[in-house]
Amino acid sequence: MTVAGTEPQGAEPILRLRGVGRRFGGVHAVRDVDLDVHPGERRALLGPNGAGKTTLFNVVSGEFPPTAGRVELFGRDVTTMPARTRAKLGLTRTFQTSRLFLGLTVEDNLYLAVLGVRGGHLRPVRLPGRDGALRKRARDLAARVGLEDRLGTVVGSLSHGEQRQLEVGMARAGDPKIMMLDEPAAGLSRGERLALTELLLTLERDVTLVLIEHDMDVALRVAERVTMMHDGRVIVEGTPAEIRANQLVHDLYLGSRYTDE
Numbered sequence: 425m426t427v428a429g430t431e432p433q434g435a436e437p438i439l440r441l442r443g444v445g446r447r448f449g450g451v452h453a454v455r456d457v458d459l460d461v462h463p464g465e466r467r468a469l470l471g472p473n474g475a476g477k478t479t480l481f482n483v484v485s486g487e488f489p490p491t492a493g494r495v496e497l498f499g500r501d502v503t504t505m506p507a508r509t510r511a512k513l514g515l516t517r518t519f520q521t522s523r524l525f526l527g528l529t530v531e532d533n534l535y536l537a538v539l540g541v542r543g544g545h546l547r548p549v550r551l552p553g554r555d556g557a558l559r560k561r562a563r564d565l566a567a568r569v570g571l572e573d574r575l576g577t578v579v580g581s582l583s584h585g586e587q588r589q590l591e592v593g594m595a596r597a598g599d600p601k602i603m604m605l606d607e608p609a610a611g612l613s614r615g616e617r618l619a620l621t622e623l624l625l626t627l628e629r630d631v632t633l634v635l636i637e638h639d640m641d642v643a644l645r646v647a648e649r650v651t652m653m654h655d656g657r658v659i660v661e662g663t664p665a666e667i668r669a670n671q672l673v674h675d676l677y678l679g680s681r682y683t684d685e
């Protein structure tokens with residue numbers, strides 16, 4: 425169901441999905457999803473656990489291909505294109521489980537992101553050479569996510585909120601055109617969620633933002649349009665006000681564990 429009369433007008437979508445499905449054996453994790461996200465838009469993807477949100481992200485970022493349908497990014501068919509090529513085209517994403525280098529400093533994590541090193545659990549044996557301009561870029565990124573005073577801090581000793589801020593900074597390193605964040609507010613305290621919300625609201629409009637978020641305060645504050653998934657399908661799409669007023673959303677979601685604290 426799409427709420428009528430709310431389709432954004434104008435530019436071609438930066439992300440367009442048509443009939444996208446992904447099966448794992450007998451499990452239909454995602455089915456028959458159509459989605460248009462326009463340049464500069466802030467879109468939230470909501471849905472109960474197991475709804476297929478992360479699987480949809482994986483199909484869009486190229487972790488694996490869909491088993492049905494078509495994925496277009498920047499007006500190109502990227503359905504079978506590998507993740508690294510999509511990243512070069514301007515897509516960046518974060519993962520539900522953080523992929524920071526916990527044993528390195530904030531500055532070194534950002535420096536590695538500037539160099540295009542993808543995060544993981546292993547600490548690099550040796551950091552690549554100290555390129556002054558790239559170091560400056562790393563420090564600029566820290567300032568943009570409010571971590572300018574934490575440059576020398578080892579990431580493992582940051583608060584959860586600061587780690588999420590750092591992930592946003594790292595995601596910005598390659599000057600992406602579209603940024604996809606998988607549950608950036610998960611596990612954060614109320615104060616940290618507010619800080620993250622403010623950070624997301626200050627992101628430049630030349631970056632399109634798609635975020636998966638269980639926290640309705642964050643999702644409905646940051647997003648202009650909301651897509652709700654259930655059982656692999658998109659079941660509702662609309663503005664935050666329409667989502668708040670939608671009975672189906674209340675039945676499936678707001679009435680369950682995600683009620684206000």
Ligand SMILES: Nc1ncnc2c1ncn2[C@@H]1O[C@H](COP(=O)(O)OP(=O)(O)OP(=O)(O)O)[C@@H](O)[C@H]1O
Pocket residue numbers: 448451452453471472473474475476477478479480520
């Ligand atoms: N690699 C996989 N192999 C098999 N089944 C999978 C795989 N990834 C996801 N699934 C299944 O697909 C369905 C959707 O999972 P997905 O992780 O996309 O949901 P989600 O909406 O992100 O949930 P959550 O809110 O808990 O993160 C679930 O039934 C899940 O068990």
Ligand SMILES: [Mg+2]
Pocket residue numbers: 477478479520
């Ligand atoms: Mg998920």
